[in-house]
Amino acid sequence: MSMSxxxxxxxxxxxxxxxxxxxxIEPDELLIDVLRDRLLLTGxxxxxxxxxxxxxxxxxxxxxxxxxxxxxxxxxxxxxxTIEGLAPDEALDPIQESFLEAGAVQCxxxxxxxxxxxxxxxxxxxxxxxxxxxxALSGNICRCTGYVQIIEAVKLAAEKMNAQxxxxxxx
Amino acid sequence: MSIAYxxxxxxxxxxxxxxxxxxxxxxxxxxxxxxxxxxxxxRVDAKALIxxxxxxxxxxxxxxxxALTIGAAATHHQVCSEPRIREIWPALADACASIGSPQIRxxxxxxxxxxNAQPAADAAIALVALGARMEFMAAGELKTExxxxxxAGLGRSKIDPRKxxxxxxKVPRPGGRHGNAYGRISPRNSFCMPIVxxxxxxxxxxxxxxxxxxxxxxxxxxxxxxQRAEAELQxxxxxxxxxxxxxxxxxxxEANPRSSCLRGCADYRKELSRVLVKRVLxxxxxxxxxxxxxx
Numbered sequence: 122m123s124m125s126x127x128x129x130x131x132x133x134x135x136x137x138x139x140x141x142x143x144x145x146i147e148p149d150e151l152l153i154d155v156l157r158d159r160l161l162l163t164g165x166x167x168x169x170x171x172x173x174x175x176x177x178x179x180x181x182x183x184x185x186x187x188x189x190x191x192x193x194x195x196x197x198x199x200x201x202x203t204i205e206g207l208a209p210d211e212a213l214d215p216i217q218e219s220f221l222e223a224g225a226v227q228c229x230x231x232x233x234x235x236x237x238x239x240x241x242x243x244x245x246x247x248x249x250x251x252x253x254x255x256x257a258l259s260g261n262i263c264r265c266t267g268y269v270q271i272i273e274a275v276k277l278a279a280e281k282m283n284a285q286x287x288x289x290x291x292x
Numbered sequence: 293m294s295i296a297y298x299x300x301x302x303x304x305x306x307x308x309x310x311x312x313x314x315x316x317x318x319x320x321x322x323x324x325x326x327x328x329x330x331x332x333x334x335r336v337d338a339k340a341l342i343x344x345x346x347x348x349x350x351x352x353x354x355x356x357x358x359a360l361t362i363g364a365a366a367t368h369h370q371v372c373s374e375p376r377i378r379e380i381w382p383a384l385a386d387a388c389a390s391i392g393s394p395q396i397r398x399x400x401x402x403x404x405x406x407x408n409a410q411p412a413a414d415a416a417i418a419l420v421a422l423g424a425r426m427e428f429m430a431a432g433e434l435k436t437e438x439x440x441x442x443x444a445g446l447g448r449s450k451i452d453p454r455k456x457x458x459x460x461x462k463v464p465r466p467g468g469r470h471g472n473a474y475g476r477i478s479p480r481n482s483f484c485m486p487i488v489x490x491x492x493x494x495x496x497x498x499x500x501x502x503x504x505x506x507x508x509x510x511x512x513x514x515x516x517x518x519q520r521a522e523a524e525l526q527x528x529x530x531x532x533x534x535x536x537x538x539x540x541x542x543x544x545x546e547a548n549p550r551s552s553c554l555r556g557c558a559d560y561r562k563e564l565s566r567v568l569v570k571r572v573l574x575x576x577x578x579x580x581x582x583x584x585x586x587x
Contacts, residue, residue: 129297148298148341151328171329173483175395184369184398190328191399192321194298195345238394259482260393 133197138206153188164204175261178234204233223274227265297340323400368397383474387418412510420507421491443514471580511547518543540570
């Protein structure tokens with residue numbers, strides 16, 4: 122079989138922010154571009170484009186990954202969560218509330234990625250210590266806060282989430 | 293990027309079929325955390341990719357009597373979060389935990405870490421010290437080779453991802469008293485390339501070392517084994533810190549790091565490699581010592 126005979130574009134199905142999604146994907150498309158340019162989910166930020174800064178972090182099956190390094194074909198059959206899917210409609214997730222309250226959102230460019238990295242941590246550990254928080258956020262660069270407020274925000278979010286029973290929200 | 297074709301096989305047979313059909317024009321991709329930036333920068337020409345990350349048979353870890361099998365598509369996160377690996381092969385768990393960021397470790401594979409052939413690759417350094425082998429399909433035949441023998445030079449693996457496909461990494465299970473350890477020195481604690489890294493594996497009888505394997509990086513074009521230091525460690529008593537230190541001095545003399553704007557000058561890195569090899573030897577000796585108390 123020659124390459125010209127192989128169909129190159131593929132229709133993939135995946136779960137995006139809790140909803141089954143179908144889309145035609147070209148073989149060279151990266152997930153970040155599909156999310157931002159085609160699905161208009163611009164909450165996921167494009168920073169370095171090399172997997173260094175973490176601004177493009179999304180959750181793939183609950184785990185943080187860099188969407189700028191991810192060929193979109195890789196998400197076929199998987200579950201993707203972007204910042205837009207964290208809380209329903211205009212509501213805020215406790216992690217988002219905590220980031221606002223702790224002053225962890227300054228220019229805001231790193232916030233969607235940092236919040237999703239924090240979500241992956243808090244889904245696994247209810248009371249992470251500071252070392253665990255730092256480790257979980259080590260792939261998210263912030264040039265405003267010096268990280269102090271971000272770490273405080275994750276601690277605050279853990280308190281909030283432990284204080285209230287989890288509401289029903291999209292996975 | 294200029295990728296014209298992207299295959300997502302579900303079985304090893306399908307992946308090998310695609311590789312054969314594309315006849316040298318296809319390339320295996322696993323996590324892609326190194327390959328995708330290289331393709332973006334036009335430093336690797338790959339028109340067709342065969343993604344093995346969805347091949348279920350090679351995604352897991354298997355604990356067999358003789359060895360740990362790490363599937364070719366298993367990630368660093370899988371390895372460093374597995375308690376049995378942390379217990380038996382802490383060198384491997386620590387090495388995998390020190391690579392990149394959580395985002396990278398969730399996608400990047402140990403196989404990619406080896407085939408990418410960088411001398412600083414943390415997992416590869418631990419695997420070389422542990423005497424791990426790689427299994428791969430080449431021209432219809434399943435081959436197996438020590439990982440340290442799969443390096444052709446800086447950034448060049450003997451595994452050709454356009455023709456060959458890795459299926460597993462096999463880490464031998466230590467027989468008797470044994471200790472292993474990994475360490476690195478880097479400008480910051482996380483998400484940073486090492487100035488130097490090193491791993492040690494010590495097989496012992498009683499409190500004496502009968503066989504030592506050391507691996508160091510990046511102090512040569514490929515992961516480096518200081519063989520004079522290894523020989524010097526034979527018959528050394530585990531608690532003989534002077535002898536361990538003497539071996540570390542030898543290892544640093546054998547190492548040949550480059551002066552680097554990113555990593556510091558050669559003399560500095562040689563000195564750091566002495567300090568680091570001493571640390572990992574003491575840690576591995578302590579583990580072997582604990583084992584001997586238990587048995």
